[in-house]
Amino acid sequence: MPSPALAHLTPNSEIRLDFAPGLVKADVIVPQAEFGYATGLATDNQPQSLAQATARVLADMAVLAQDGRRWTIGVDRIAFEQIAGPPDLHLQLTLTPPSGASDRNLRWRWHVVTREAPSHFALLVVDGDLAGGVRGERELVGALTSGRPELVVDRGHAGMGAMFGNAFALGAHHIAQGYDHLLFLLALLLPAPLIAAGGRWSARRTGRETLAKLAWIVTAFTVGHSATLILAAFFGVRLPAQPVEAGIALSVLVSAIHAARPLFPGKEPVVAGLFGLVHGLAFATLVSNFGLGAITRAVAILGFNLGIEAVQLGVVLVALHAIIALSRWRHGDRARLALAAMTGLAALVWLTQRLGAS
Known part of the structure; x- marks a missing residue:
């Protein structure tokens, strides 16, 4: 932020x-x-x-x-x-x-x-x-x-079309540089092809079940951060930057632990939606300058949110084949644990920095 x-x-x-x-x-x-x-x-x-x-x-x-x-x-x-x-x-x-x-x-x-x-x-x-x-x-x-x-x-004249396009570009640019947002989502998707049993990730889902799981998680995350984005823009809902940023780092840590050992198997969409509310608050500063009129704010927020979703969807589609292939690889479990460990380490660094910020 x-x-x-x-x-x-x-x-x-x-x-x-x-x-x-x-x-x-x-x-x-x-x-x-x-x-x-x-x-x-x-x-x-x-x-x-x-x-x-x-x-x-x-x-x-x-x-x-x-x-x-x-x-x-x-x-x-x-x-x-x-x-x-x-x-x-x-x-x-x-x-x-x-x-x-x-x-x-x-x-x-x-x-x-x-x-x-x-x-x-x-x-x-x-x-x-x-x-x-x-x-x-x-x-x-x-x-x-x-x-x-x-x-x-x-500044000359600018219409709704230009505002929508520039808001789309702003949203895309912001999420492309929001490594913590994307890392949270990717870590949550990492065990999507797997089924939890006995406190571990073990059996594999079918391809169709995996796609359905991924779709539910991404949709829930989108609904969560879109909700707080709208609340911030139209109703001035805010939280101080430090707890929001710390909450985002915590969400990355939780998703990393879950990728290694199931914390909430079957509840990933719920967790994605709840943490999505926190992630949406990180956009509040940007959307606070989207203008006065309800129509202009609605157009700008729609463009901004679609920009976020376009980049987010692109990243998920690129990672989709890798996530499924990783679950079927004979060394996939070790690779997943290594990725979860690196993600958790990054989250701990972010959390320490953000809690220590004045």
Whole structure:
């Protein structure tokens, strides 16, 4: 899951925009020392200090539509914190255009620190644009300075088709890099061609029974993570990142142990569905920026989920023959135990890292 902000090692400010239908999310980073010098305000996390900092930033900035009307600026979070390098003032904002105005064209006005310190500047960049395309690199709009306090950001026009396609690509990209998600599923599928007896995997299923078992497991996992994905997008269901990530690592460990020795024979679809709920929460941060309207969110979520399922199904189809062949190989039991051990070791490393993360 993404961290609250990327590393900030430079003495200038940064404003990172993420466009979604109906709104823009902004990550604003201002060096703490420069902010304190320019404003004379306290730079600690006491409620009064944060309230004064919020008021000062909002007084020294504006987001305007083409006709000059102001966008609504909501402060989701503000803190003085050390992300990387010297400490910064970090704000997370939600920007909403006025009625009838484009949500893809805005004029950013900025005087934070630059008015008092003319050598200071703020880089304005586009971090993401679901409707306009998901790009691998940030797009630099320009630098806001004391002599150039305004910049126009125009993302052009984008329709539902483009949003669906880009959401599909985002989902596919995310799951392709989600090794823990895929490893959980593959470890759970590993003993699917086998039948448990006496606390061990022993007899083999027929090919048809194996395919049915695989289908039930994959379907249950899909239903599980799709459910929490929808709850996150439409109802704001969230959990802190650390327990979610630790829960995913635990799910990989449980599936690895089950691949070696049956823990819940015959209940794999149930376990896949339950842990799928946890895996779906890992996508909550991504889908939270899918826009305001119910229709646009539904289209984006459908594309995102289909992207996940396309990659997931492709991986399962590629692994299918190997899983069945492994169960019939004379050294298949040893190979399965070795794969389960490696998966369990990876899960333990992830679990230790994620439980130890601050």
